[in-house]
Amino acid sequence: MSRVVVVGGGFGGAAAAARLAKLGHRVTLVERLGRLGGAVGFVERDGYRWDAGPSSTGLPAVLRDLFRKSGRPLERELELVPVEPIREHRFVDGAVLAMPSGSRSAQLEAVDGALGTGLGRQWVDYVHGHVETWDVLRRGYLERPYSASHADAATRALLRTRTTLHRAVRRRFEDERLRALALLSTVLDGQDPRRVPAWWGVWAYVEQAFGVWTVPGGMGLLGDALSRRLRDRRVEVLLQTTVQDVRIHDGRATGVVTDHGSLDAEVVVCAVDPQSLPGLARGGRRAGAAADPPAVCHLGLRGEVPDLSHEVVLHGDPTLVVRTHGTAPAGAAAWTVLARGGLTEDVVVALARRGIDVTGQVELRVDRSPPDQVQELAGSPYGELWRGRATMDRRLAGPAVQGLHVAGVHAAAGSGLPLVGLAAAVVAQRIGSA
Ligand SMILES: Cc1cc2nc3c(=O)[nH]c(=O)nc-3n(C[C@H](O)[C@H](O)[C@H](O)COP(=O)(O)OP(=O)(O)OC[C@H]3O[C@@H](n4cnc5c(N)ncnc54)[C@H](O)[C@@H]3O)c2cc1C
Structure with a gap:
């Protein structure tokens, strides 16, 4: 012992x-x-309760x-x-995609329907390309101690690749919306896709195969x-x-x-x-x-609010993520908005400009800037x-x-x-x- x-x-x-x-x-x-x-953990105020950090897990x-x-x-x-759909995507051109989990065919159909015929096939082929990556990563690195002398050639090659996610995605897709989908988890992680390896794209496969879950x-x-x-x-x-x-x-x-x-x-x-x-x-x-955390804004909203999925991503700059699952008093709703990128105006105004207008309904808000969060957790x-x-x-x-x-x-x-x-x-x- x-x-x-x-x-x-x-x-x-x-x-x-x-x-x-x-x-x-x-x-x-x-x-x-x-x-x-x-x-x-939670942020709690006047009968509202929001997840301070994670609201779901893959x-x-x-x-x-x-x-x-x-x-x-x-x-x-x-x-x-399980959370279904995994999340709703709203793109700059107005396209809306509710991304399902669980099967390639469901994603193919959803992407074809939302973004245009043929793009579903491109997306699921890209995701499927990560099946082997996931297997190699899992067995050689993520699930057991890595040792250069024991790792097989496939693991060593994958971990030492110089191909960045940015390069891999740009080569793969011409459609900006598919690019945004493939880069999303990296952008939300506060990372630069030009500085992370291509295997970071594996998360699209993990979400498709194993879904997103919440408590x-x-x-x-x-x-x-x-x-x-x-x-x-x-x-x-x-x-x-x-x-x-x-x-x-x-x-x-x-x-x-x-x-x-x-x-x-x-x-x-x-x-x-x-x-x-x-x-x-x-x-x-x-x-x-x-890596910086996102800017976080917890909102306590009174009255009729738009009926949104568990998580809605508004693509663009800034990328805004609305999480709607918080606990609220009767007749109210508890949302959290995460912002990544160049937020140059108030987040509620930015949200309204992107089509989700709750400006008249904010009863309470708690803002947590990236430095606030780093200070709170000492890292x-x-x-x-x-x-x-x-x-x-x-x-x-x-x-x-x-x-x-x-x-x-x-x-x-x-x-x-x-x-x-x-x-x-x-x-x-x-x-x-x-
Ligand atoms: C707003 C937000 C949303 C997120 N959403 C999701 C999500 O939906 N799904 C998901 O999977 N992940 C999400 N994450 C990421 C996830 O929460 C983190 O990656 C994960 O919880 C990090 O865990 P950790 O233990 O490494 O670090 P932390 O949670 O940062 O914990 C570190 C702990 O160490 C303590 N500490 C620091 N220094 C010292 C010291 N010197 N002595 C003693 N204690 C010390 C801190 O007080 C803290 O409690 C989110 C994070 C944030 C901030």
Whole structure:
């Protein structure tokens, strides 16, 4: 049994802690806020409740695996329901596409109907081209510790590609709307498609094949479920405690220093931005900047509001995402608007200009700028800003300090619960059973 300290109680840290405790380690999780979950949680005001961060997740197997492998199955803790359509897209030219999940033929028909005959085939062929990519990524990188000496040629070639997503998509499509669809998840991640590898496009396949899922009442409920799981697994949780640095002796992690004293450990899992801890930032291989979160505006709306899907994307600059699932008092609605790109006017005005006019109905609003969110979480929940292959090379090399593991979004292959959850599972595999 090792004494493990996990730094950061966001989804990444909590998932790693639950798995490691189940593997028999003595685990202490240190979180600077007074609650667990990080970006996963709620904003509550005057009877309204909005998801502060995630409102849905792809690849539900990741959550199911986490709960099953750390104790009881997910179904005993949370209800996970499919979102259908995955989202509605509104394009600059006025075309509207409700994108279904589950089958190629359903997407083909929907894209043909909304964007024009023939484009459905182009789209599903592009998505289908990622089937093998997903298989290689999953087996060689996402689901188990990567090792250059054990990785097969296909995995090595994929991870070291110089082809960017931007290039791959421009070559593939002439239609600007198909390009926007293929780049959407990267743009919403706050990344530049010119700086991420072509395999980031795999998300279109993952959504088509495995759908998008949510929790009735809000994804924020996942934070409570994680807290319960950590309690059941007897993880010691230190809230309102900030890790100031990782202690390193002779190239080995020996514990952490917090604002309430030191904690000894044989293994330290860093589930926060490593650059925020001086000992790790000093360790060379500077990661660079973080990816910004979107500007977020939570709206409490009175009266009749347009009846929208769970999520509506208004393509263009800025790209606006309307999430309509929040909990509101009777006769009201709770929406969240996320904005990416050049927002030069008030977000509610921008929304009205793009055809969703709720200007007269705003009873309450809570604005959270990108810097507000980074300050609240002491780091970006969108992880590192990718800079082409250098980012991948550094990740594949891993941390140079023995007994130190990096989890959370800064170690994951992108932001979001599925990739962060997979990274936590890989860290638990690396550390192994007690
Ligand atoms: C507005 C928004 C919408 C999103 N929508 C979705 C979505 O729909 N679907 C999806 O899958 N993903 C979504 N995401 C992304 C997803 O929420 C994140 O990628 C993921 O939750 C990151 O988890 P994490 O644990 O790595 O980081 P975080 O959630 O940032 O957690 C890090 C934790 O570490 C703590 N911490 C930091 N420094 C220290 C320290 N020195 N000592 C102790 N504790 C420390 C912080 O307080 C925080 O609790 C969204 C994010 C945002 C912000």
